[in-house]
Amino acid sequence: MPNRVYISFLRLPLLVRILFIALLVFLTFGISIHFLEPDTFPSIFDGIWWAIITASTVGYGDYVPHSFLGRLTALILILLGVGIVSSYFGTLAAAAVTKQDAFSEGRIPFKGTGHIIIIGWNERSRELIHKLTSVSIPQMIVLIDETLEANPVKSRFVHFIQGKGHVDETILKSDIQHAEKVLITADRGNDELQADMNSILTLLTIKGLCTQVKCIVEILTAEQVVNALRAGADEVIQSNKLTSVFMVNSLHSNGDGLLSNVVHQLQEVKLSSFMAEEKDIGKCFGEVCQRLLNQGFLLIGIKRGEDTVLNPVHSFTVEENDQLLIFK
Incomplete structure (x- = not known):
């Protein structure tokens, strides 16, 4: 059973293992100092607080051991705790840098929806x-x-x-x-x-x-x-x-860059298709075009099945299941 627990512990990430060891050290020395000097450290929490502050080299001085055994315990904690705390934060920093490098180099899978x-x-x-x-x-x-x-x-x-x-x-x-x-x-x-x-x-x-x-x-x-x-x-x-197609139109133009200007403007708008609404079915293309213009949309054609008709005559009738090609 102990061997199984030890193997499970070794399988944990390095950062988690160091954190567990640090917590074990803080608990051990915090409880020990409470029993060694109960007058100076009235509760176990006070002892643990002192152990954490001492090991992290902050040393507020609110709790100070006075006996020989208490000071010896503090000395061992300083020598042992500084190494553990430094290892923990060093490993944490290294893990953060490694994660960032892996993210930048494209080795981290993406998790999300709608991308x-x-x-x-x-x-x-x-x-x-x-x-x-x-x-x-x-x-x-x-x-x-x-x-x-x-x-x-x-x-x-x-x-x-x-x-x-x-x-x-x-x-x-x-x-x-x-x-x-x-x-x-x-x-x-x-x-x-x-x-x-x-x-x-x-x-x-x-x-x-x-x-x-x-x-x-x-x-x-x-x-x-x-x-x-x-x-x-x-x-x-x-x-x-x-x-x-772009080159042919440029050759046939007057060299005024008209097509280039149009293409540049198209980058700022979106071409979308919408199913014809019930109120548009049976109406001519010109009427539907005018209605959409009043709403700020430009109707340029109709997609019917596999066929696409751009700029049809105004008398072209919109039928059911037609898709309206619109610039917006």
């Missing part, structure tokens, strides 16, 4: 994280990347995890079961096809662990869009296609 997971560190994810953390009520973000050695963002709303996105252990550290959305960015440092393969492999890992979480994937090659959808992507962003 956004961003996989891959690049200029796009940097800008996105800056936008998400600059709002009045920021949402918690978990950044996963294997190339970083420490958290690149100094924000309490960004939790960094170091590791490969297609490894189960790394994804589980992000508390994927309670995440709201996952954004997988493409690694432009690799060949485009290889980057897409890595993104799809990461997507398969995530969907294998948590099928219900919504995943947005950045794909560089048009051929891999279908594979990303087959792997379970809820939305695919073809960044190269978006860039080419």
